[in-house]
Amino acid sequence: MKQKMREKIKKIDYWLVAILILAAFLYGWNIWKAGYANQFYTAAIVSMSKSWKAFWYGSFDPASFITVDKPPVALWFMVICVKIFGFHSWSIVLSSVLFGIGSVFLMYKLIKPYFGRLAANLGALFMTLTPIVVANSRTNNMDATLVFFLLLAGYVLHKAILKHKPLLVLVSFALIGISFNIKMLQAFMVLPAMYFFYFIASKQNWKKKTLWTIAATASLAVFTLAWPLAVDSTNKNNRPYIGSSSTNSVLNLAFGYNGTERLLGQSTGTGGAFPGMNSKNNSSKSGTAPSGTKTGSMKKPSGTNSASPGKRPSGQMGQGGPSAGGPGGTNSNKQMPGKNQAPSNSTKTKRPSGSMKRPSGKMGQGGPGRKGGGQGAGGGIFNVGTAGPFRIFQTALGQQVSWLLPLSLIGFVIAYFNEWRKKKKWLKFNKRQTHLLYWFGWLVPVYGFFSMAQFFHPYYMIMIAPPIAALAAIGIASFVENRTKKKAAEKLEDINSETDGLTTDNMAEIEKETKFASKVNTYLMAFAVLATTGLQAWYVYEYYPWATYLLVIAGLLVSGYIVISAKKFNKKASLSAILITLLLAPGFWSLTPTLSGESAAVPTTGPSLLSSNNVNDSFGSGSVNTKLISYLEKHNGSATYLFATMDSNTAAPYIIKTGKAVMTIGGYNGTDNAISLKKFKQLVKAGKVKYFYLTNDNGNNSSIVKWVKKYGTKVSASEYGGSSTSSQSMGRGPGNSTGTLYKLSVK
Incomplete structure (x- = not known):
């Protein structure tokens, strides 16, 4: 028994354990200061935790009037965490933290069978220290969950090949179908890699490969369409409106707003409160991209039980919107919001003030509070740089994910060249080459899509993080392997397994190839280090000019050392x-969300998060007027909805605060046609909706708004504490909105 225990302990990879601990720290530290993260989804979490119907549909409100703009699978995990641990700042983002750590582990498990422990540990480390992975793993958006399931699908597919279990191929593609129900067509970006890998890696004949591919595609289709068809086939009167769709259909949402519009530009839901990337209402005069604002969280007001009407909650303003917590004071009771409790947050600590230059916008960079950049094709308000083949290298996106991109591209060449052998059929790939092509097959479509796409956020770049991390890690490991002369022995073994035995000619050929590959790899790695540090130097320049020179000098020194020490290679050195040279800058960038307690609705990274002067209103951040709540609860009677309003930015804080339904007739940004005037009047007549809360920034193009203004009775501001102030969000930019409450009736 003790012997078995010792053997198990010996098998533990302590480097992996250390990397997982690092990931847990980066992704999990300070999440108790997360506020409400993305309030749009937090409101849905509250609603889904109160009703099975809301849980199934992914409803924004407890009454299931309208859904959020994504399928519910990722939210299901968040709701489960809330049901287990209670509603807290940390519990609403806990599933993302766990999925982020899980993705790091899966990177290790994917790479190890093919390239060994060194490459696997490096892949896990590079994934951990990718800035946008850290930022996404600290919020309640869907991306961390999506990437985990995509990696899990890849892992199961590799298992199917290694263990010769074709049934696992069906499971793998089923997981992609589940991933579709996390973030829709974004999940399908990895399908080319999976199909290609299966065809080149499987040892089955072409007939069996074709049959299993058809079966896998059927599995993909079943798990992809199960939820959308179930929802779309339900009578529209018995389910919520599908938010952000133009036809009240999940499939329309998938192929429209979350599909073709991501590539071609937003055409639905433009105007109103949220103009969209390509809307004519999108003024380029605004120097700051709203999506780059720091955080979507609301922090607790210090020393008060309510936000004063017309004023922001007090507190340190180092974090985007109000640094005070969500509406409702400091009670840390673990009850759900239905008991008028906010998540139990600790008081926001003051941010470290880094000495840095604020971005001037000359380099087109995105991120918090940055100006300019990205106003060219596809830049728009989301500041994603100028569309083109080098967009991913630009600072707007590059600072989030591309720190090791040159190394990954050159690393692919190094590793593939390391496996190359003369007199080998070009269509015949060894095990390692198939794995390399899997990662390259993931990288290319994602890179190509985001180079052209017109409508997306910078944090979507987490999709390209796994292949960058994997190829960079494999490139370094292959270089080290070749330099330590292990490659010659492996090639001899490879030839011996394919033939009846080795000959003198074989051995001479292998020795010659190994020496040549070693020489080429040395220069390629030196160039990779130089190119990567050069790109990193560009990224850090506007913040820390002095660091630029250090990175360039370090890159030159390390590149020179690689070439000079070629004959006397020291692996550890x-x-x-x-x-050290390649990870210092991205490591620091990755640390910024953790140090700042960042859990943003629009996740981002960078030194500006550490600046106490970084005061920007947040995406999904709003405050509530507790006197308004008291007034409505007193006068609402048995009404289903606390009130009706145009968009989710106004509604979300009230749903979170009270746990009660708020009707958003315009959905996410106030532009959905979720209900007709006729049906709305019927609900008013039935006593289900008694009040409408109208804010000045709501679009006036709705027939319902016109009817409310004409026939509704204004409630005196003195009765409900005056106007409420909310931090503008959902891409609208900073500012205040004054709310007017109308009492509704139909004779």
Whole structure:
């Protein structure tokens, strides 16, 4: 028994354990200061925790009037966490933290069978220290969950090949179908890699491959369409309106707003409160991209039980919107919002003030509070740079994900060249080459899509993080392997397994190839280090000009050392030099969300998060007027809805605060045609809706708004505490909105 225990302990990869602990720290530290993260989805979490119907449909409100703009699978995990641990700042983002750590582990498990422990550990480390992975793993958006399931699908597919279990191929593609119900067509970006990998890696004949591919595609279709068809086939009167769709259909949402519009530009839901990227209402005069604002969280007001009417909650303003917590004071009771409790947050600590230059916008960079950049094709209000083949390298997106991109591209060449052998059929790939092509097959479509796409957020770049991390890690490991002369022995073994035995000619050929590959790899790795540090130097320049020179000098020194030490290779020294040089900058960028307690609705990273002067209103951040709530609860009677309003930015804080239904007739940004005037009047007549809360920034194009203004009775502001102030969000930019309450009736 003790012997078995010792053997198990010996098998533990302590480097992996250390990397997972690092990931847990980066993704999980300070999440108790998360506020409400993305309030749009937090409101849905509250609603889904109160009703099975809301849970199934992914409803924004407890009464299931309208859904959020994504399928519910990722939200299901968040709701489960809330049901287990109660409603807290940390519990609403806990599933993302766990999925982020899980993705790091899956990177290790994917790479190890093909390239060994060194490559696997490096892949896990690079994934951990990718800035946008850290930012996404700290919020309640869907991306961390999506990437985990995509990696899990890849892992199961690799298992199917290694273990010769074709049934696992069906499971793998079923997981992609589940991923579709996390973030829709974004999940399908990895399908080319999966199909290609299966065809080149499977040892089955072409007939069996074709049959299993058809079966896998059927599995994909079943799990992809199960939820959408179930919803779309339900009578529209018995289910919520599908938010952000133009036809009240999940499939329309998938192929429209979350599909073709991501590539071609937003055409639905433009105007109103949220103009969209390509809307004519999108003024380029605004110097700050709203999507780059720091945070979507609301922090607790210090020392008060309510936000004063017309005023922001007090507190340190180092974090985007109000640094005070969500509406409702400091009671840390663990009850759900239905008991008028906010998540139990600790008081926001003051941010470290880093000495840095604020971005001037000359380099087109995105991120918090940054100006300019990205106003060219596809830049728009989301500041994603100028569309084109080098968009991913630009600072707007590059600072979030591309720190190791040159190394990954050159690393692919190094590793593939390391496996190349003369007199080998070009269509015949060894095990390692198939794995390399899997990652490359993931990288290329994602890179191509985001180079052209017109409508997306910078944090979507988490999709390209796994292949960048994997190829960079494999490139370094292959270089080290070749330099330590293990490759020659492996090639000899490879040939011996394919033939009846080795000959003198075989051995001479292998020795010659290995020496040539070693020489080429040395220069390629030196160039990779130089190119990567050069790109990183560009990224850090506007914040820390002095660091630019250090990075360039370090890159030159390490590149020179790689070439000079080629004949007397020192594995530890070379690895240490390469890793320290290449990971210092992205490592610091990855640390910024953790140090700042960032859990943003629009996740981002960078030194500006550490600046106490970084005061920007947040995406999905709003405050509530507790006197308004008291007034409505007193006069609403048995009404289903606390009140009706145009958009989710106004509604979300009240749903979170009270746990009661708020009707958003315009959905996410106030532009959905979720209900007709005729039906709305019927609900008013039935006593289900008694009040309408109208804010000045709501679009006036709704027939319902016109009817409310004409026939509704204004409630005196003195009765409900005056106007409420909310931090503008959902891409609308900073500002205040004055709310007017109308009492509704139909004779």
